[in-house]
Amino acid sequence: MLLEIDNLKLLYGRIEALHGISLHVEQGEIVALIGANGAGKTTTMKAISGLHAISGGSIRFDGTDVSRLRADLRVIRGIGQSPEGRGVFPGMTVLENLEMGAYTRRDKADIAKDLAMVFDLFPRLHERRKQAGGTLSGGEQQMLAVGRALMTRPKLLLLDEPSMGLAPKLIQQIFEIITRINEQGTTILLVEQNAQQALSRAHRGYVLETGRIVKEGTGQELLHDPAVKEAYLGVA
């Protein structure tokens, strides 16, 4: 098991936002975490990447307990994240943003190889490589955030709302790329409001409601589950 979360609890001030979440991600999978606004999806991501301290439970990654590890050290262990809101560095060029992804890596030849791989996945980023990150369109920033997370060479790639704010055609495109990244060997945990796309691409999924996991299953199972259909897929 690559990622194993057991009874995870997290406090925002005095309010408990996650009430004991358990989930796991196997090597090579795409796992989708779906749920409404405020269900705790982004909070779960922040707990996994270490941006927010947890108040209970444990997070095991690649065989070790990382529950109390600093966020920057989790990156070195192999947890890469494309954060909510993309987090593009506005004053850095596209190329510098991508280089930031390789901040902890030393092998220049290896980095160059990954950069070529990212430009191959996102030719648009190559066209814009000298442009400041802040001047990109929403879709381009999303590509940059995903590409930059890949530059950390993650064992587990966390994607927080990759489809947010994108036109339907671009959503389709970004999910195709996510599938391609997975086929090239990267395990993915994906948080999405676009449940349709996420579940049809994912091997397995979890449904999060107000800080609790209420359902789990394969992508197809959840996609055809009546309750999920009604709540998240907009069909009665």
Added chain:
Amino acid sequence: MDFAELVRGFPELTTTGLVQGAIYALIALGYTLVYGVLRLINFAHSEVFMIGTFGAIWTWAAFGLDSNSGAPSVGRSLLLIALAIVAAALLSGSVALLIEVTAYRPLRRRNAPPLAFLITAIGASYALMELMGTLTQRRQIGSPALLPADTLFSIGGWSVTPVQMLTLSVAIIMMVGLDWFVNRTRFGKGIRAVAQDANTAALMGVNKSRVIALVFVLGGLMAGVAAVFSDMKSGNTRYNIGFLLGLKAFSAAVLGGIGNLRGAAIGGIMLGLVENYGSALFGSQWRDLIAFVVLIVLLMFRPTGLLGESLGRARA
């Protein structure tokens, strides 16, 4: 208003203004670096500079030089200045790091509100000032004469002394070096990343605490260099020298656009020049007033300063 005085003294006013401006600029960089990364105005930075001025004088004293000794040879003077620069920069850098680790870091750990940082900054500033005041019996301490006071070269009516020449060249080297460090090196990239988005920087593997410590040290190094030239320019120092100089340098940082490195450099130089021209025009008792009036007027028209906010947001 005495325009004749301004015209007659223009070359000299420009040179001394540039020298004073270079000192402001070097100190201003420390304010702007810390602000860029933490959105914190480190009021204790003035004391980081002040301690540097003593660091230089103690270094010279260790070689048996005080305000009464005659000037050593040029070669020996340059060596002594170089040593003082290294010593003062290291001392100021260490004090800056000490302030960060003992005063600010514990507050960050506890997620303290911004006001707590501000009060801590003022407290740290007074603590250091009083500490040095006690150590030196609140006396003014003279700095030895190091380079000959005569003219190094003059073009027309424009004459430059060796100390002025040295101040300007070293200041330029330090500023270009810092600019290169922040914009071209890996550590510099880490600084800019934390300044632009601290959480995302952590997701890139940047150790935020280390970047913050680095920024305090860099600011301290710059202030230490400024301290040596301040000693040589004014010939003495005092435990409270940081108060007004720090305030002016902070103004210079705001003038240029706080958080912006090149802004701090330009703001410092501008403030030095304007102050000098203004005091020729209105009389030197107005010097400090002029500096702050210029700041207030400029901020009325450009609230974010000359070059605008943020470390490396615009690359220029």
